[in-house]
Amino acid sequence: MAGRWNLLILALSLSLSLAMSLECPPGFSFEKQKCIDYDECSNDEDYPEEVGPCGENAACFNTFGSFYCQCAEGFRSSTGNRNFSAVTFAICKDINECLVDSGICGLNAKCFNTMPHYSCICDEGFISTNGVERFRHGDNVTCKDVDECREEKVCGQNATCVNTPGSYHCVCNDGFGLKSGKSNFFGNQEQCEDICMIDTTICGNGTCHRVASGLDCACHAGFTNYGNKGSRCTALNCDIFKDMKNLTEKFPVAHDLMMQLKKNCLELTESENPTELDKEDPLTRLLSVIDKLLSSGAINDNTKVSTFLYMVEELMRFIGPFMKPPGTTRFSTHTDVQLLLHKGADLPQGAVTLSSKAKQSRLDILLETAAGDPSYYPGFTTVSLLSYGNLEDFADGFFSGMKSQVEKSYKINSKVVTVTVSNRNTSHLKEPVNLTLYHLTKTNESNHTCVFWDSSVEGGSWSARGCNVVKSTPEYTVCSCNHLSSFAVLMALYEIEDKFELQLITWVGLSLSLLCLFICILTFSLIRSIKSPRTTIHLHLCICLFIATLIFLAGISRTGSRVGCAVVAGLLHFFFLAAFCWMCLEGIQLFRMVVLVFNTSFKTLYMMAGGYGVPAVIVAVSALANAKGYGTEKHCWLDLKSIWSFFGPACVIIIVNIFFFLITVWKLAQKFSSLNPDLDNLQKIKTFTITAVAQLTLLGTMWIFGCFLFEGSNIIISYLFTIFGSFQGVMLFVMHCLFSKQVREEYGNILSRCCAPRKKSYSDLSYSHTSKAHASKSTQDTGESRI
Missing domain, CATH: 2.10.25.10 (Laminin)
Known part of the structure; x- marks a missing residue:
């Protein structure tokens, strides 16, 4: 019985212990009857x-x-x-610290990742400042360059060691070189040898001598290195002087220079090591010849332009190497030239810029392009930019090489320039050159074309082949061309197409105007009863327009003779300007009659001075300033440079007459209201409109349409200008003769005398004229306008 109780007590204690251990939280264990x-x-x-x-x-x-x-x-x-x-x-x-911070090891060191850290090791050619092989950031260690040149004879004889960061190289001394042709070497890879022994052809047609300064080439007869003793000797080419006959015929003034240069060239081919072309400066002499040719007018067709430019290009290329480095800048009356010269055995590299002093042109070119093929490098490089003062006047109009475009013609709008380099293979350059040409006439239209002179097209013409417009502003155009020659910028001009309708209107209108102006001249000169200061103005206005119209019909297209065409252009300039001056007097007289209302007449001398003296002065000044501006390729009229000597005064007169027109229209509107109160409004508007249009026609204000033709081809403006310009004589006849009651009465008397069966006696005729004269004077004294 006692044993059973012991077993029961033990089981209860074990159950209690297990229960207590199960109650401990995670991370704790039950020990000694508690959770720890x-x-x-x-x-x-x-x-x-x-x-x-x-x-x-x-x-x-x-x-x-x-x-x-x-x-x-x-x-x-x-x-x-x-x-x-x-x-x-x-x-x-x-x-990986090497990836997290790429510069963790500092300059001239490489980072190597390890576990768990990293190591820094100096690059080849560098050593750490503390001598250790590996270090880390924070050890206060850096990598410094190892001067390999401290070692004696590292490069051997006849060479110099050049230390570089982390390395070094050897350079041969002057007069020595490497058989491989390399410029430098390392250690004992190669040895520097006498350069004259390495390459026996290094001087070309000359004898090689090694001197303290390096290389000395003594050229044989007929060869030269242009004074650069370290460069190979090349043949002195006198072929450009062989064909003298064509040049003599076209430009006799250049004959003496060419003969002298030919003589100098031949003398140099017979001498040893020639270096100097002539004691006199050949470039100055060349520029003097160019001035004479450009001022004499000898370059008067495209074949002569081609010959002239060819001569200049060849002579600039021939003279350039004999100039002194680094070049020169020259100016004369008609030329502006900058020449750059580089001499040396090494091929020059880099970009250079040449520009004219007068800010007419600028050239951007690579020296490699100017030098040409390195295998044929003669030891010098020349680049020249020559700007002509007035060659555009002679080279203008030759555009057969341009693609024809409807309603567009061309005109040179920059100075003509010639670019010359020593490289003779410039027909297709690997790198194009940029040429900036400044405009002669500033315009907001981007209608410029880059061109060069192509002698192969019909004796010579401007062509756009191989040239492109990079940028164009109102002031200048930047051209990019893949060849070299003489260049210019063309401005496109928009012309009115010669339509049959416009031609018909012009010829019919001018023919009728001639007839009507002739009747007006007879009327104002023969009928004494209507004579007055105002009819005197009418008479001279009709005379000027009659002569101008007659010359226009007879000679505007007579461009066969340059002198005759210039005379026709000058006469048209004078008489059309005179007509505008009489129109101005017409406006002033009308203003005095309608507004001021008093009868103080102009003195005849003052009228003649204003009507003929002013245009004579303008034409004289214009002709002296630009005589070549009279007569163009298509018409005997003013070119664009001189056109404003006509349109300038004409526009001033038109503006003045518009002022008079506004005043007189205002006064006429008042008179219509006060003198015709019974007329209805429609009739007043109709009469007032006819009167206003008549005034505009008589005062020449319709010519203002001609100014708008410069902006482009506008068919409406073209028709308006043609109609009002051609029929101005008819309108003058209608307004001054048919609308004048007094003139109509005189016409009726003349017709009645011609048709009546009985002629009046001389006394009757005199009485009739006298009475009419008194009536006319009475009417004029009132100061009322007949219009």
Whole structure:
């Protein structure tokens, strides 16, 4: 019985102990009848000693009731968190410090990643400041260059060592070189030898001598290195002087220069090592010849333009190498030239810019382009930019090489320039050159074309082949061309197409105007009863328009003779301007009659001075300033440079007459209201409109349409200008003769005398004229306008 009780007590105690142990929270264990913290980081049989509960490369930290993990230095958890638990399945990965911070090792050193850290090692040619091979950031260690040139004879004889950061190279001394042709070498790879022994052809047609300064080439007879002793000797080419007959015939003034240069060239071919062309400056002499040719007018057709430009290009290329480096800048009456010269055995490189002093042109070119093929490099490079003062006047109009376009013609709008380089193969350049040409006439229209002179097209013409417009502003145009020659910028001009309808209107209108103006001249000169200061103005206006119209019909297209065409243009300029001056006097007289209402007449001398003296002065000044502006390729009229010597005064007169027109229309509107109160409004408007249009026609204000033709081809403006311009004589006859009651009465008397069976006696006729004259004077004294 006692044994059973003992067993029962033992079972109860075990059950109580188990119950108490089951009640401890996680991280605790039941020991000695209580829950105590369990150290999860302690090693046991569940984890290998080198790993632990946190895995590899991680440290375990126990806490009260739990624990956490941290990656070791140089590692980062896969979750990105600093602290993590084993249940997250995070692992610790190595940090690649070389990728995180690319400059962690500093300059001239490479970073190598290790576990768990990294190492820095200096680049080849460098050494650490403390002598250690490996270091880390924070050790206060840097890499410094190793001066390999401190070692004696590192480059051998006849060479110089050049230290570079992390390395070095050897350069041969003057007069020595490498058989490989390289400019430098390392260590004992090669040895520097006498340059004259390495390459026996280095001087070309000359004898090589090694001197202290390097190389000296003594050229044979007929060859030269243009004073650059270190360059190969090339043949002195005198072929450009062989064909003298054509040049002598076209430009006798250039004959003496060509003969002298030919003589100098031949003398140099017979001398040893020639370096100087002539004691006199050949470039100055060439510019003097160009001035004479451009001022004499000898270049008067496209074949002569071609010959002239060819001569200039060849002579500039021939003279250039004999100039002194680095070049020169010259100016004369009609030329502006800048020449750049480089001499040396090495091929020049880099971009250069040449520009004219007068800001007419600018050239941007690579020296490699100017020098040409390195295998044929003669030891010098020349680049020249020559701008002509007035060659555009002689070279204008030759556009057969341009693609024809409807309603468009061309005119040169820049100075003509010639670009010359020592490279003779410039027909197709690898790198195009940029040429900036400034406009002679500023315009907002982007209608400019880059062109060059092509001698192969019909004796010579401007052509756009191989040239493109890079940029165009009102002031200048930038051209890009893949060849070199003489260049210019063309401005497109829009012309009115010669339509049959416009021609018909012009010829019919001018023919009728001639007839009507002739009748007006007879009327105002023979009928004494209507004579007055105002009819005197009418008479001279009709005379000027009659002569101008007659000359226009007879000679506007007579362009065969340049002198005759210029005379026709000058006469048209004078008589049309005179007509405008008489129109101005007409407006002033009308203003005095309608507005001021007093009968103070102009003195005849003043009228003649204003009507003929002013246009004579304008024409004289214009002709002296630009005599070549009279006569164009298609018409005997003013060119664009001189056209404003006509349209300028004409526009001033038109503006003045418009002012008079507005004043007189205002006064006429008042008179219509006061003198005709019984007329209805429609009749007043009709009469007023006819009067206003008549005033506009008589005062020449319809010519303002001609100014708008410069903006482009506008068919409406063209028809308006043609109609009002052609029929102005008819309108003058209608307004001054048919609308004048007094003139109509005189016409009726003349017709009645011609048709009546009995003619009046001389006394009757005199009485009739006298009475009419008194009536006319009475009417004029009132100051009322007949219109």
